[in-house]
Amino acid sequence: MxxxxxxxxxxxxxxxxxxxxxxxxxxxxxxxxxxxxxxxxxxxxxxxxxxxxxxxxxxxxxxxxxxxxxxxxxxxxxxxxxxxxxxxxxxxxxxxxxxxxREPMTPLEEAEAAAKILGDCKGDRAEAATRMGWSVTTLDKRLALMYAIEPVRLALHQKKILLGHAELLAVCRKETQVSALAMLLSSQKQMTVEAFKDVINSAALVLDSAIFNKDQCAGCVHNSGNQSALFAQVINGGRCTNKQCYDEKTEAELAGRANALREEFQNVRVVRPGENFTVIPLVAEGAKGVGIEQAQACRACQNFGAVVAAAPDKLGKVFKNLCMDVPCNTTMVAKRVSDEVAAAKAAEAAKLTQQAANQVTTPASPGPRESGAAAGKGATPPGNDSGKEKDKKVVYPEPSNRVKEYREELWRSVFKRVVSNASLVNNRAVLLAICLTHPGHLDAQGLGTDLKAILGGESSHSFGKVLATVLDLREQDLGQAISAIAGNVRSGPMGMGIEDVVSALKALEVKLADHWKVDKGFFEKLTKNEIDVVAGELGIAAAMDKEYAKARALGKEDFIKAILEVKGFEYRGRIPKLVSW
Structure with a gap:
């Protein structure tokens, strides 16, 4: 052939x-x-x-x-x-x-692939389903299989049970999976998925293991326990026969526990089976550490947070100090490893350089060369930091939307104030740049509001009337009015982008410290973890010493009050990186 x-x-x-x-x-x-x-x-x-x-x-x-x-x-x-x-x-x-x-992937293989893709999508199930070409319902079913114990997976792989059986088993606690699977496999005739569903629901809705408040369950007609017994006995021996009510109460409790964490963390989620690749503990040191400085910076990230587990065996448990962006965390760990390798190589090179310098033969008679050699022995060789910690480059992640909205409003207000009161040359330079690039960014309505006092308090859309009013202005008032033009720019999709605002502030060499300092309004926009990061960064925590830990343990309002009333601490001039441009 x-x-x-x-x-x-x-x-x-x-x-x-x-x-x-x-x-x-x-x-x-x-x-x-x-x-x-x-x-x-x-x-x-x-x-x-x-x-x-x-x-x-x-x-x-x-x-x-x-x-x-x-x-x-x-x-x-x-x-x-x-x-x-x-x-x-x-x-x-x-x-x-x-x-x-080309036999199709098994459901378990699909589940594992889906879990990894969900991690890449930061827990966004709709995006993960789109990437896989699935419906969200199909994705949810596959992800649920990730909680199936190994014997269940093996039974499905060997086709001893149906996919529907495995999906039902996967929502149960692990000990329940063991007993339910044994019953299913020991049956002379395989139980239908629908019949098995009734068995699972009965086993799953045990009131004693429910995480919600069960006060109303004692007298409920759906409680299978002995209604005449004491409350504790009813709960211990009872099962709920109303799955919808049981599930609603469970979901409400999970949501309540999540809401209780939102004052402390930027990102709070309820994590369900199959989402194990969407979160990872944020650690500073060890094999999976991002580095001490980087870990501190990451705690102010929009993806730093806590989760409430919805997996059967961990139902309602809270896990804190997690990174919700696993790909980014992996990158930071790799960067830390790379930095450590580079530092080790630099240290070895410095050591070899020093050894070479020590082997240089010095002339017998003193002179300039001898002095130079002697000085060379005591000098710091290239790459040696004389015991000082190396200045490591830290990546500052994206802050929460609350912080981004606050700082954009702050930057725009500083821009308006600075540009409107800038020197004639700087003011006209900004105005000319706007007119040459995006004249539509100028805010005529805002300008009219600012100039009401100068223009006599009357607004008009008639060019002739406005011109007549302007012609009657004194030269000083006219100059003030023109200076206000460049500072009045629109925000939003049709206005000046925040990157242009920042570029103008940098070009004019504006220092935020001359216009703003941390205050109650700023801290109220932050979670307690973000406040903690800022307090450490600005030196407030160090200034408070032992009192800081006590303040940190207080509620958010009292915590803010304590860190803003440190005696002798100079707040002005200290700008946190969260709002720096």
Whole structure:
């Protein structure tokens, strides 16, 4: 048989003829999912396989991909393909092998892949579902499988239980999974998924393990316990037969525990089975540490927070000091490792340099050269920091939206104040730059409000009337009015972007410390963790010494009051990085 090497290229769909595919049935739902996957990925992970047929091509393997591609992009589109010339026997064998080898991923494999993609999407289930070409419902079902214990996974893999059985088992506590699986496997006739669902619901809704307040459950008609018994006995022996009520109370309790954490942390979530790749503990040292300075900076990030677990065995438990951006955390750990390796190499190079300097032979008679050599022995060699800690570059993450909104408002107010009162040259320079780039950013309405006193308190949309009023102004008032123009710029989508505001402030060499200092209003915008970071950064914590820990343990309002009343502490001139431009 004559064959040629594979060649890869893009081929127009209309040039590909039907092949000798042994697969006759194409599941409609499966095809829809494949089409969604192609849209989400923007292409194919694996090209189709074709052979030449006169001036066109014949399909050997990949008919599902070809059909889905045609449905998404049409006959005129080009599809990635591998070309291999082969005779009929080899083509038939390749087609058969392709269909056997392309057995779909198992649900458990899909669950693990989905969990990793969800981590990349920072817990955004809608985005993860889009990337995988799934519905959110399908994603939720697959992610739930991540909590299935190993015997359940093995039973599903060996097809001893159905996928529906595994999905029901995965929502149970681990000890319940063990007993329920044993019952399911020991049944002479396999229980239907619907019948098994009733068994699981009965086992799962145990009142004794409920995390919500059970005061109302004692006299409830849906409590299977002995209604005449004491409350504790009713709860200990009872099960809830109203799943909807039980679930609603559980969700309300989870939400309540999450809300209680929002004063302390920037990012608070309820984490469910399958979301184990969406969070990671933020640690400074060790194999997974980001570094001491970086960890401190990360605590002010919008993705620093806490979670309330919704997994059956950890239901309601709180986990704090977590990073909600796992890819970023991985990057920071890699950066720390890279910095440590670079520092070690620099230290070794410095050591070798010092050793080389110590081996230099000094002339017998004193002179300038000897003095230089002697000085060389005591001098600090390149790369040596004389015992001082190396100035490490710390990446300051994005702050919370609350902080970003506050600082943008602050920066814009400083811009308006500075530009309106700037020297004639600087004021006109800013005005000219605005007129040459984005004249539409000027805020006529805001300017009119600011100039009411100068213009006589009357506003008008008549050019003639406004001009007459302006012509009557004194030269000093006219100059003041013109100076106010550049400071009045609009914000929002149609206004001057905050990056342009900052560039102007930097160009004018404006120092925020001359216009602002930390105050109650600023700290009220922060979580207690953000306040803690700022207090450490500005030296407030050090100034308070032992009293700081006591203040940190107080409620947010009292904490703020304590750190703003430190005797002898100079607050002016200390600008936190959260609001620095």
């Amino acid at each position: 004559k064959t040629e090497e594979f060649q890869g290229q893009n081929i127009q769909v209309c040039r590909i003829k039907a092949g000798r595919n042994p697969r006759q049935h194409f599941d409609e739902k499966s095809m829809t999912e494949l089409e969604d996957s192609i849209r989400a990925m923007g292409g194919l992970l694996t090209p189709i396989l074709v052979r030449r047929d006169a001036d066109d091509f014949q399909l050997i393997a990949g008919e599902r991909r070809l059909r889905a591609w045609r449905k998404v992009y049409g006959d005129e589109a080009f599809i990635p393909a591998m070309i291999k010339d082969m005779e009929d026997e080899l083509a038939d064998a390749a087609a058969l092998t392709e269909n056997i080898a």
